[in-house]
Amino acid sequence: xxxxxxxxxxxxxxxxxxxxxxxxxxxxxxxxxxxxxxxxxxxxxxxxxxxxxxxxxxxxxxxxxxxxxxxxxxxxxxxxxxxxxxxxxxxxxxxxxxxxxxxxxxxxxxxxxxxxxxxxxxxxxxxxxxxxxxxxxxxxxxxxxxxxxxxxxxxxxxxxxxxxxxxxxxxxxxxxxxxxxxxxxxxxxxxxxxxxxxxxxxxxxxxxxxxxxxxxxxxxxxxxxxxxxxxxxxxxxxxxxxxxxxxxxxxxxxxxxxxxxxxxxxxxxxxxxxxxxxxxxxxxxxxxxxxxxxxxxxxxxxxxxxxxxxxxxxxxxxxxxxxxxxxxxxxxxxxxxxxxxxxxxxxxxxxxxxxxxxxx
Amino acid sequence: xxxxxxxxxxxxxxxxxxxxxxxxxxxxxxxxxxxxxxxxxxxxxxxxxxxxxxxxxxxxxxxxxxxxxxxxxxxxxxxxxxxxxxxxxxxxxxx
Numbered sequence: 001x002x003x004x005x006x007x008x009x010x011x012x013x014x015x016x017x018x019x020x021x022x023x024x025x026x027x028x029x030x031x032x033x034x035x036x037x038x039x040x041x042x043x044x045x046x047x048x049x050x051x052x053x054x055x056x057x058x059x060x061x062x063x064x065x066x067x068x069x070x071x072x073x074x075x076x077x078x079x080x081x082x083x084x085x086x087x088x089x090x091x092x093x094x095x096x097x098x099x100x101x102x103x104x105x106x107x108x109x110x111x112x113x114x115x116x117x118x119x120x121x122x123x124x125x126x127x128x129x130x131x132x133x134x135x136x137x138x139x140x141x142x143x144x145x146x147x148x149x150x151x152x153x154x155x156x157x158x159x160x161x162x163x164x165x166x167x168x169x170x171x172x173x174x175x176x177x178x179x180x181x182x183x184x185x186x187x188x189x190x191x192x193x194x195x196x197x198x199x200x201x202x203x204x205x206x207x208x209x210x211x212x213x214x215x216x217x218x219x220x221x222x223x224x225x226x227x228x229x230x231x232x233x234x235x236x237x238x239x240x241x242x243x244x245x246x247x248x249x250x251x252x253x254x255x256x257x258x259x260x261x262x263x264x265x266x267x268x269x270x271x272x273x274x275x276x277x278x279x280x281x282x283x284x285x286x287x288x289x290x291x292x293x294x295x296x297x298x299x300x301x302x303x304x305x306x307x308x309x310x311x312x313x314x315x316x317x318x319x320x321x322x323x324x325x326x327x328x329x330x331x332x333x334x335x336x337x338x339x340x341x342x343x344x345x346x347x348x349x350x351x352x353x354x355x356x357x358x359x360x
Numbered sequence: 361x362x363x364x365x366x367x368x369x370x371x372x373x374x375x376x377x378x379x380x381x382x383x384x385x386x387x388x389x390x391x392x393x394x395x396x397x398x399x400x401x402x403x404x405x406x407x408x409x410x411x412x413x414x415x416x417x418x419x420x421x422x423x424x425x426x427x428x429x430x431x432x433x434x435x436x437x438x439x440x441x442x443x444x445x446x447x448x449x450x451x452x453x454x455x
Contacts, residue, residue, distance in 0.1 A: 011396045015385060024380050072378040072385060100376035100387035122374045124389040164392050 017243040019253035023296060025286060027249075028066045028099075029075040029256045029267050032059060032090060036080040038106050039143030040129075042170060042209040044202050045079060053259035054277070056086040060093040062261065062276040067097040069282045071255065073124070074099035077267075079259070082109040088117050100124040104168075108147060110154030119161040128155055130167040130193075132174070133181030141174055159190055166192040170199060171222070172212040183230055195230055197222060197340065198317070203270055205325050216339060223347045235351040236344035238314035239307075247302035247318055251295040255286070265295040269321030269330070295320070298330050306331045312341035315348065369417075369440050370410035370450040377405065391447055400425065404439055408449070414440055 019026045032054075034047035054062070063074070074094045081087055082105050094101055101123035107130075110118070118126065128151065132138035135148035158165050167186045171179060179195055186193035197214050201207045214222070221227065228234045246252060251265030258264070261276040263285070273291040276282070286292065298320055307313035310333050318337055320330035327334055371377075377386040384402040386395045397405055403424070407417045417440075418433035425432070443449050 012394050015380060015383075015396060018381065022381075026378075026380075026385075070378050070380070072376055072387060095376075098376050098378070100389055122389045124376075124387055124392070 013243070016249075016253065020244045020246050020249045021252075023252045023286070025069050025071050025253065025255055027073040027075060027254045028069075028071040029077060029254065030059070030062075031077050031079060031256075031258050031267075032081050032087070033084050033259050034079040035083040036078060036106075037083060037108050037144065038080065038147060040131075041141055041143065042172060042199050042212050044200050044209065046203040047079075048260070051260055054261050056089055058261065058277060059090050062257065063090075063094050063097055063099070065276060065279065065282040066255070067099065069255070069286055072098075072100055073102060075102045075104060077104035080106050080108070082114065088121065091121055091123070095121065102127065104129075106142070106147075107151040107154035107158075108144075110157050112157055115154075115157035115161055115163070118158060118163055123163075125164050125166055126158060127166045127168045130155075130169050130182060130186075131172075133178040133185055137175050137178060141172065155189055155191060164192075165189070166194060169193060169195045171195055171197045171214045171218075172199065173215050173218070174212065176214045176218045179227075179230060193230075195222075198319075198336070200268065200319075200322050201326050203325065207326065210336065213336065216343065219340060219343050220347070223344055236315060236348050238348065239303075239316070241303055245303070246296070246299040247307075247320065248299055250299050250320065251292045252299070265292055266321060268319050269295060269324065271295060271324075295330075302331060306333060310338070310341070312338070312345040315341040315344040317341075368411050368413045369408050369443070371405075371408055372448055372450050375448050379406075386448060388447055395446065395448065401439060404436060405443075408440075408443075410450075 016026070018024060031045070034045050034053070066074070076091060081103060084090070091101060101121065102125045103123050104127045107128040130138070130151065131141040132148065138148040139145050155165055155167070167182070169179060169182055183193050197219060199209050199213045202209060222231060223233070223236045225234055249266070250269050254266045256264040256267040257276060262272045263274050263276055264270055264272060271291050273289040274285055279285050302318060302320060307316055307318060310316060316337050317340070323332050323334050324330040374390045375386055375388055377384050379402060382399050382402060384397040384405045386397070388395065400421070404417055404421065407420060414437050415433060418429060418436040421427070421436055422429045422432035440449070
């Protein structure tokens with residue numbers, strides 16, 4: 001996700017909290033293509049067969065509307081965004097419109113020339129999906145033989161120019177035993193690494209990717225002190241809703257678009273609020289769209305309803321978009337969030353118990 | 361620090377910024393940093409266009425904030441020097 005839940009008080013966290021509370025749009029995430037050179041087993045994208053994706057000119061025109069709306073971050077993702085031959089034309093247009101760029105790529109096409117182009121472009125961050133410390137694990141998850149070596153070289157090419165690379169690792173039951181080695185690899189490359197145990201259904205509701213979720217025993221270990229250096233949490237803590245009223249920034253701090261120009265409140269919640277090609281005034285749509293106002297209302301209700309009635313609700317990292325696609329209702333607890341919140345709550349209780357037995 | 365900026369100041373080409381509720385939020389990708397300016401800083405940031413000199417900006421600030429030109433020039437020059445030191449102006453240290 002583009003912004004972390006603002007739980008501390010500093011100028012940036014305060015701004016993010018205000019953007020959630022007052023619907024100040026900060027981040028636009030645009031899937032500029034669904035074309036991809038990987039075939040990841042857990043991918044959530046659902047391209048519409050035969051439907052034409054937006055042209056460069058249409059995207060640039062859309063970017064100008066998003067700049068006028070006030071977003072400062074532009075996340076360029078896909079699919080694999082670098083499969084578009086006009087990727088750098090679009091990125092530079094975004095830069096000229098005053099966006100700070102984040103690029104989510106699989107890194108497969110980042111050769112020396114592409115890395116040099118990135119150096120000139122100077123995005124704020126490049127996030128590269130990485131799936132294993134062993135070539136066979138990564139190649140199996142991407143469905144592309146040789147992807148491990150190509151992606152690793154892509155990362156090295158970017159690091160040569162001192163570009164900030166975040167290796168983003170979705171944890172699955174295929175790579176869960178390798179995450180410590182992936183962290184060591186990231187350290188050796190001078191990269192950040194983030195580990196995400198959340199696997200989501202496909203955008204059309206197909207839940208087959210969930211079969212790849214990390215198993216319960218592993219997740220119990222992940223949220224123990226053993227992995228604190230990877231999760232940055234000594235102990236799972238309950239949600240801190242001091243600074244924010246809404247469950248998340250959906251339709252408040254973020255807006256998302258697909259390659260056809262459909263506008264969504266975020267990348268997970270696929271309720272279309274319109275099409276960027278047809279919208280003359282995005283500011284009016286942002287304020288008046290019934291879809292956006294509805295998701296904002298629901299996101300505001302969730303901490304007071306769904307999470308209050310769930311036994312481990314205070315430990316839920318709840319996504320209404322996933323809830324809707326998986327259960328048909330954005331307010332319903334879904335199995336993955338139930339499992340992860342139960343584990344986190346249990347770990348928290350164990351920690352408190354140990355602490356209470358430890359002499360002061 | 362007065363007089364540190366020669367010629368009309370210009371924003372660093374990598375700096376990305378937007379104004380939220382009267383405060384400029386500035387992203388500096390080359391340093392992986394964010395900066396947030398207060399209302400007066402935001403007004404000065406807004407006036408930095410590669411054409412206005414420090415004196416031009418001070419004249420506008422003096423008028424809008426009811427201070428003398430000399431006071432405004434001192435503060436504007438100091439603020440521009442801070443922006444430059446933080447890599448937010450085009451003449452800043454190379455990334």
